[in-house]
Amino acid sequence: MKRFLLLALLISxxxxxxxxxxxxYDIIDAVSAERIKNDVTKLANFGTRHTLSDTVSxxxxxxxARRWIKSEFEKTSAAxxxxxxxxxxxxxxxxxxxxxxxKDVKVVNVLAVQKGTKYPNRYIIMSGDIDSRVxxxxxxxxxxxxxxxxxxxxxxxxxxARVLSKYTFENSIIYMGLSGEEQGLxxxxxxxxxxxxxxxxxxxxxxxxxxxxxxxxDGTISNVDFRIFSEPVPPTETExxxxxxxxxxxxxxxxxxxxxxYVHKNVKQYMPEMNPMMIYRLDRFGRGGHxxxxxxxxxxxxxxxxxxENYTQQHQDIRVEDGIAYGDVLEHVxxxxxxxxxxxxxxxxxxxxxAPPAPTTVKIGGIVEPAAKFQWSKVDGAKGYKIYWxxxxxxxxxxxxxxxxxxxxxxxxxxxxxxFFGVSAVGKDGFESPVVFPNGIFR
Ligand SMILES: [Zn+2]
Numbered sequence: 267m268k269r270f271l272l273l274a275l276l277i278s279x280x281x282x283x284x285x286x287x288x289x290x291y292d293i294i295d296a297v298s299a300e301r302i303k304n305d306v307t308k309l310a311n312f313g314t315r316h317t318l319s320d321t322v323s324x325x326x327x328x329x330x331a332r333r334w335i336k337s338e339f340e341k342t343s344a345a346x347x348x349x350x351x352x353x354x355x356x357x358x359x360x361x362x363x364x365x366x367x368x369k370d371v372k373v374v375n376v377l378a379v380q381k382g383t384k385y386p387n388r389y390i391i392m393s394g395d396i397d398s399r400v401x402x403x404x405x406x407x408x409x410x411x412x413x414x415x416x417x418x419x420x421x422x423x424x425x426x427a428r429v430l431s432k433y434t435f436e437n438s439i440i441y442m443g444l445s446g447e448e449q450g451l452x453x454x455x456x457x458x459x460x461x462x463x464x465x466x467x468x469x470x471x472x473x474x475x476x477x478x479x480x481x482x483x484d485g486t487i488s489n490v491d492f493r494i495f496s497e498p499v500p501p502t503e504t505e506x507x508x509x510x511x512x513x514x515x516x517x518x519x520x521x522x523x524x525x526x527x528y529v530h531k532n533v534k535q536y537m538p539e540m541n542p543m544m545i546y547r548l549d550r551f552g553r554g555g556h557x558x559x560x561x562x563x564x565x566x567x568x569x570x571x572x573x574x575e576n577y578t579q580q581h582q583d584i585r586v587e588d589g590i591a592y593g594d595v596l597e598h599v600x601x602x603x604x605x606x607x608x609x610x611x612x613x614x615x616x617x618x619x620x621a622p623p624a625p626t627t628v629k630i631g632g633i634v635e636p637a638a639k640f641q642w643s644k645v646d647g648a649k650g651y652k653i654y655w656x657x658x659x660x661x662x663x664x665x666x667x668x669x670x671x672x673x674x675x676x677x678x679x680x681x682x683x684x685x686f687f688g689v690s691a692v693g694k695d696g697f698e699s700p701v702v703f704p705n706g707i708f709r
Contacts, residue, residue, distance in 0.1 A: 296429045299605035305421035310411035315398040318406035339378035346431040350378040357456040366449040373446040384436035391471040393442040394419030418478030422608035435619035454559035470525040470566035473557035477607040478599035482574025491573035496526035497548040502564040519703040521566040622647035624699035629706035632682035641674040648691035655685040
């Protein structure tokens with residue numbers, strides 16, 4: 267009896283370890299709040315990083331800031347025998363492109379690419395913004411430390427590169443510093459176009475914009491809450507796809523939403539102390555961020571950010587008014603929290619970069635039948651596939667079944683009308699692709 271119990275314990279311990287990967291815990295532990303603090307401080311000390319600011323000085327302005335960011339990526343690369351390809355991507359934006367571009371400007375992004383060993387042309391991206399602003403978006407001379415918006419996201423991206431460059435991945439990872447965000451998302455526009463021109467297969471982008479503030483303007487304080495913004499369906503969908511949704515569903519199941527669910531699930535599994543909040547919208551009400559140009563180009567993209575914003579500390583001239591200290595200064599950044607959100611990014615970059623591609627076609631059947639049926643296209647490198655389903659009102663994939671290395675399956679006893687479904691590919695180490703919502707039907 268005793269021996270039987272031991273065996274049962276051993277087996278359950280084995281299944282537990284099989285579901286989790288120690289490397290993911292190592293990645294979480296390797297993220298350093300201290301290094302993020304140093305980087306945010308360095309970035310804030312460039313005085314201003316406004317997109318139109320000085321590019322000649324080595325101590326002030328966006329030119330100095332981007333050269334420093336590039337040199338940090340190069341340092342990281344030197345420590346991994348040149349595992350990162352570091353370069354600038356630039357576009358000239360002409361005066362008058364909108365009313366925030368008051369002179370011609372080169373919008374310069376900094377990229378560090380860690381090539382995948384098996385799928386080098388598939389990219390998962392983490393981004394932060396380089397640029398900052400004060401109250402007047404065209405004021406490119408006054409002090410604009412942008413400590414939280416968005417030195418925090420930029421520092422997190424530099425740190426994720428340091429941590430993940432110690433590993434090799436099957437898919438490519440890009441760590442990206444983007445410019446021109448505050449002037450109208452110009453950097454993201456430029457790089458999304460660049461990715462299209464190069465034929466890059468973008469798995470998705472994690473846009474990190476403000477990941478360091480834990481005290482909201484309403485007084486709420488939390489160092490575990492954070493938000494994952496994702497749009498419901500891509501803006502690039504066709505009229506035919508839109509019409510099909512009325513009959514087959516998919517109103518809340520676009521590619522960006524699946525990426526958001528992926529991050530949510532992974533965080534719940536590996537960082538249960540955190541509280542990821544799935545927000546069912548592209549971005550904050552009426553406001554924007556650098557994942558949007560990627561969404562516009564048809565790529566999956568989400569925004570990861572703090573849950574409790576403080577508007578007196580964003581886009582403000584540094585001043586005291588009615589006893590309130592305005593300005594996006596260093597003192598308001600919580601570096602431990604920024605490190606946690608950096609870890610959120612890093613574990614999801616790693617999980618996706620270690621996973622096989624998702625099936626490109628997933629067909630569903632089972633109309634007026636007692637079972638739901640699936641067919642999908644197999645992918646190179648998958649050891650098997652997982653069918654997911656959930657109640658139609660649930661935001662998360664609550665039920666799943668691993669079905670092995672097959673390309674079709676019948677889920678007996680599950681009536682198609684009462685759930686939403688999807689399929690993911692599972693790699694040899696258990697890492698999974700994002701879930702694919704069915705994009706076809708069969709009888
Ligand atoms: Zn901003």
